[in-house]
Amino acid sequence: MTSAEPAHLLTALRRRDYPLTWWPWRAMAYLATTVPIAGVLCLGLLVVGAPLIAAVNAVRQHGRPISLPLALFLAVAALAAVALAPFVSAAVAAVERSRLAVIDPRPLPARPWSGLAARYTTASAWREVAYTVWLGGVVPLAYWIYTLLVLIDLMLIAGPWLAHNGDRVVLIWSTADTPGEAVPYAVAAVLLLPVLWYGLGGLAAAQGAVARWLLGGPADGTALREVTRSRARLVDAYEAERRRIERDLHDGAQPRLTSLTLHLGMARLDVPEDSPAARPLAVAHDQAKGLMVMLRQIVHGIRPQSLTDLGLAGAVRELADESVVPVTVHADLDRPLPETVENTAYYVVAESLTNVARHAGATRADVRLTRTGDRLVVEVSDDGRGGADPARGSGLTGLADRVGAAGGRLLLASPDGGPTLVRVELPCR
Structure with missing residues (x-):
């Protein structure tokens, strides 16, 4: 019996057969399509961030104040970034929601365009801005570190061949002059390949989790307030229906049942005890009195008279x-x-x-x-x-x-x- 297909990459990573499935390749496709998007965003952040970092370093190292042209440039660039960020992030978020299906097919609710002011006043819009900054600032650094680890591993694997001609090869913290000296490093690097293969999926899963968290976050306060009002209306409707049922029982069914009980009691007084109808009439009278008590308890349970x-x-x-x-x-x-x-x-x-x-x-x-x-x-x-x-x-x-x-x-x-x-x-x- 075959096990069910994992719902998304994070669940697939927990399976033993993960390396042999299509999920690592889907993770690779997701990361590869992220590179151009994150690269463009990274360059955009560097346009503002690099001059700012340089100015701060100049002040710290030389104690010189920031020149007026540079200060004006930084101010204009910062204002432009803040003004344009909600609109850039809207496009980025739309692309990311569709791309996320590569590693996580679970539907992610889209945020419909709700006007110009909403791009600056709603929490969901600024969550998209936060994701855009994260995609352009943190993701490239994580990709660079992972790529560096892969290159180091490949270099260690190629070490025995690179040292074959007597050339000295640098292997992380030591050197190898012969293939024999490089072989242990190559074996260790080969054993680390599955770790890197899993790391590829882990990197994609972490990025997808952040995307789902920021782009599919909680509804805005307006929506929450509407949910609260809707719940209050449901409670009020329930109370109105409860009062109607209580009124109908108290004013309709209960008086009729009381009248029926009285008539049965009077009938018992008129029927001789040795009559064949006396026994059934007594049973009916007792059942009517019991039903009155039950109905009174029901009315009391709906809203206590006290x-x-x-x-x-x-x-x-x-x-x-x-x-x-x-x-x-x-x-x-x-x-x-x-x-x-x-x-x-x-x-x-x-x-x-x-x-x-x-x-x-x-x-x-x-x-x-x-x-x-x-x-x-x-x-x-x-x-x-x-x-x-x-x-x-x-x-x-x-x-x-x-x-x-x-x-x-x-x-x-x-x-x-x-x-x-x-x-x-x-x-x-």
């Missing part, structure tokens, strides 16, 4: 009274809270107190509700055994997901031996 009647602080105190572990509630809420925030905070406290009762082995717990600025802070602590781990259950993970959907964050501190602290911060916008 939360509507008493507010968050009162509802949390009611939870504390019902807990099997003694709970102290400290509430400092001077203003009303959005309904979404109240619901999320209530379920955070309810789930945390449930975990305390079931798993913590605690003798007491504390709940703190504090509003600081535009954020509600909920803290639930206990003196239990600690060691709470989200990986061992879905409770804390689901709680974190619910808090994240409301735009907040959950922090957990639970060392072995306790105590445990669950802290949730929720925006109150």
Whole structure:
């Protein structure tokens, strides 16, 4: 059975059969096509960088100030480089995104042209500038070092033939006058050929990783804000649908079920106990009462009635009274809270107190509700055994997901031996 084809060069390098595949040749093609692009960019950087380095060296060595014409040239060149860099980098990034498919076929999102101002104000545009500078400054140096290593290795391999006519051959840190003296170096160089072959792929993979990191980086703040707004709209839509379901159950199904239960109860009173219909009627009456309790629990689970009647602080105190572990509630809420925030905070406290009762082995717990600025802070602590781990259950993970959907964050501190602290911060916008 043949193994699956690697998805990209970096995964191919981990395979034992890498030297015998097409991936080294693809890496070589990627590096070869990089040379002209990096060479042109390197020359462009030298136009600005070489005079600047020369001027700095002159000041350091001779203490002479920079002449006015040179200072004007450097200033104009620097301004021109900054002004043109976003446009040059746009062309370079477009070419690099298409070239990257040679070693990494995974799609890389393109950045559509979004106007002149966006080339100077968006993070993605300046990430492209950073990649262009890296491609023209760092990549040529890495290529030069690798090429030098290859030439040295080839020279060592050719050492026995170069020393054949009695000529002295310099082999790195020593010399060889005869082929016999050069043979050990040649053998070592031959053994290093696979290392250089892998190094070729490693160099290409590193360049591709930097290209993917800079050219396919995170979205701009505008896009992130739109994602946040979209999530907030989804949460609001969920809350509106939840309220509709609660209203329909409370105002529609629950009264009808209550009326049905009353009629069944009255019918039981009118039917003699020895009647054949008495037994089925009693069963139906009991099932209706059980269904009423279930429906009441469902309505309570959608939004607890205590939360509507008493507010968050009162509802949390009611939870504390019902807990099997003694709970102290400290509430400092001077203003009303959005309904979404109240619901999320209530379920955070309810789930945390449930975990305390079931798993913590605690003798007491504390709940703190504090509003600081535009954020509600909920803290639930206990003196239990600690060691709470989200990986061992879905409770804390689901709680974190619910808090994240409301735009907040959950922090957990639970060392072995306790105590445990669950802290949730929720925006109150």
